[in-house]
Amino acid sequence: MIKPNKLWPIVGHGRHRDVYRLPSGNVIKFPRGTAGEVANIWEAIVWRFRYHRDNLPEFIRRCMDDEAQYARCRLVPRTNILVMEFVRFEHINGLPHWAQGMDGGQAGINSAGNIVAYDYADFCDDDLELAQVAIESARYCLKQRYL
Numbered sequence: 001m002i003k004p005n006k007l008w009p010i011v012g013h014g015r016h017r018d019v020y021r022l023p024s025g026n027v028i029k030f031p032r033g034t035a036g037e038v039a040n041i042w043e044a045i046v047w048r049f050r051y052h053r054d055n056l057p058e059f060i061r062r063c064m065d066d067e068a069q070y071a072r073c074r075l076v077p078r079t080n081i082l083v084m085e086f087v088r089f090e091h092i093n094g095l096p097h098w099a100q101g102m103d104g105g106q107a108g109i110n111s112a113g114n115i116v117a118y119d120y121a122d123f124c125d126d127d128l129e130l131a132q133v134a135i136e137s138a139r140y141c142l143k144q145r146y147l
């Protein structure tokens, strides 16, 4: 089981995930509880389907803005732990409309200079079971065990 390393600086504690900076420069998101695990899998799926958004399960698709851009990420194989590109927070003049809607502007700038969302598992706690069904069906569509 992977655990946070004491040498990794903490980047943030969210509602469902603890996030650390890896030596590679990426961040690693450790889930706290089921909602955090679902959020990690959700983001990995959204990234995998980024060019095929209309193939996503309806429940996930409905939560997304057509214009939104997402931080690159993937699950650590055989875990629900997510590795994601680092996103810098800085004041952005003319933050695009989709980013303002991102749960209070949870978007920043990646190393390529693009504005991307970093917390885009956009389901509310009451919908956790629906979100679980959605991610399972997306995983089935991908026809592989791990994303």
Ligand SMILES: Nc1ncnc2c1ncn2[C@@H]1O[C@H](COP(=O)(O)OP(=O)(O)O)[C@@H](O)[C@H]1O
Pocket (backbone or CB within 6 Å): 011, 012, 013, 014, 015, 016, 017, 018, 019, 027, 039, 071, 084, 085, 086, 087, 088, 106, 118, 119, 120
């Ligand atoms: N890709 C990232 N780059 C830089 N900081 C991040 C990134 N993802 C998350 N963080 C930091 O970690 C905090 C918690 O992560 P977040 O994805 O918002 O988790 P939660 O779903 O629990 O709210 C964020 O508020 C932010 O400060």
Ligand SMILES: [Mg+2]
Pocket (backbone or CB within 6 Å): 014, 015, 106, 119
């Ligand atoms: Mg958050």
